[in-house]
Amino acid sequence: SVLVVGTCEEIFGTMVRAVELILVVLLGACVSALQDGENEGNYVPRQVYLSLSQVSDEMQVTWYTADPTQESVVLFRLASDPQAPFRRQVGRSYPLNYGSGHIHSATMTGLVGNAEYEYRVGCDPAYFSGLNTFHTRSPGPEVRIVVFGDMGTPPRGNTRLFDVLEETEFRNPHSYPDMVFHLGDLMYPFGNQGMIMNWFDRMQNLGKSAPYMVAAGNRDEPPIIAERFNMPSRPTYSSAMGSWEGFYYSFTINSVAFICISTNFDKYDPGTPQYTWLEREIRNAKARMEDPNDDVTWIVLFGHTPLYSSSDGHNQGNAELREAIEHLLEPVTLCMWGDDHVYERSWPVMNDIPDTSSDASRFDERPAKPIHITAGTGGIDNDGWASDVEPRWSAVRFVDTGYIRIEADKETFSARFLSRDSLAERVRTTFASHLQRTPPPSQKVPSQKALLSRLDIGLFRDSPRYFFYRPQHSISVSTLYPTPHSNTKTTNTFTVQSYFRRVDSCRFLFFAKGENTSINNERYNKK
16 A cells, blocks of 8 residues: 655646556557567458358358468357357468468368358457358258459459449348359459459458359469468469469359369360369269269359350450360359350350250250350450351350359259349349159159148159249249150149248248138238
């Protein structure tokens, strides 16, 4: 204890000097804790984004700091239990060789499917990001992703598409896409570090909430992709070759097997490591498609330089790449490319021979050949067409800026282009493919009640397809039994007894009984 004796002015002056001394000591301690040229902001995480691994119950997170930190930590927990303690995972970090700063990454493991998580990243104890959220993939077959290529950042191109995606696909935190995929040519920086930093700062607005996956494009500087992105396989620098390699990888989301190839930085001729890997990946994915116990029903191939293109942007497709790998692609449903700054969708095509029909937007059976989409429409200046005459393999083409939304389950696959600027007509083009399955001749067609029970337990692969419509005052269930030559369609109206599972905004699975009865509107409206 200290006894201070004196006038009020003397006592007050003594207290002020003591407080000043304490502040000086504390400030000195803070300054001494920082090395010359550092400040506290250099430890704060920036450019946070998620990426997928090849393990379904994991999520990778990557971020940037200007200065090194003692640890690289992610804290995460279920958002439904905000009182629960955060789980803690320590990751790794390394300095950038191309540019200044440090990259950190960590993996969140043991995640529950179809659940919302909250997380933050940084360094114990003081420097953490804000609280972010993401939704893990559902355990069912449904997939919804966003795809585009060739964006840029000012003064070359722009990132306005990020704003549109925030307002549309990322508006509801409970229905974020399963993934955003960028088809190469991310920022067009040509060595400008300010443009690189600006693009990553903008990308974080999407990447912190859904995995942001990339293919390497010809305008992408290899060290940027290799050092700053954490894809399922990491590129490496080959001293012998004097170049980067390994920009290809694969992963699966529910009913879709995704394969990303390297069209610009890895060799792809027969006998090369990438060709051998691609041949094996497609063979394995095809085997999964043919296995009735496996969820995989579709294969999507990503790359940068297209096999087919009628744009004047480059060489109307990469003839060498097509010669090398096209014969491997027969089981692939959709090939997606960037590079040319247009939208163009082919008919199902192989060896320049298309399978055309009267309807370019609907295929009632899985196409026997892959469909190709070029979508270098992310924001860089648009290209035009090499000729006013469309090639015979080209089904739809136009010049616009926007993105593609892909939705799939075990029976249907759709892809639609949504214009960034034409808000009055958001959807410019769409196509859908359906798997139609015919009951074996010896199989008796089951009753409506039995079929609804089969839907209840999830036997989609061998069941007839159902279409659920929502008229103004009733629910109609249309049952379609397809055959190779004709379709027999019957429509019945059921009373909804209980809500079972929401699939999307206008299609439902539910328990039902009774025919030609009215809908229980009161219960339906509650749901």
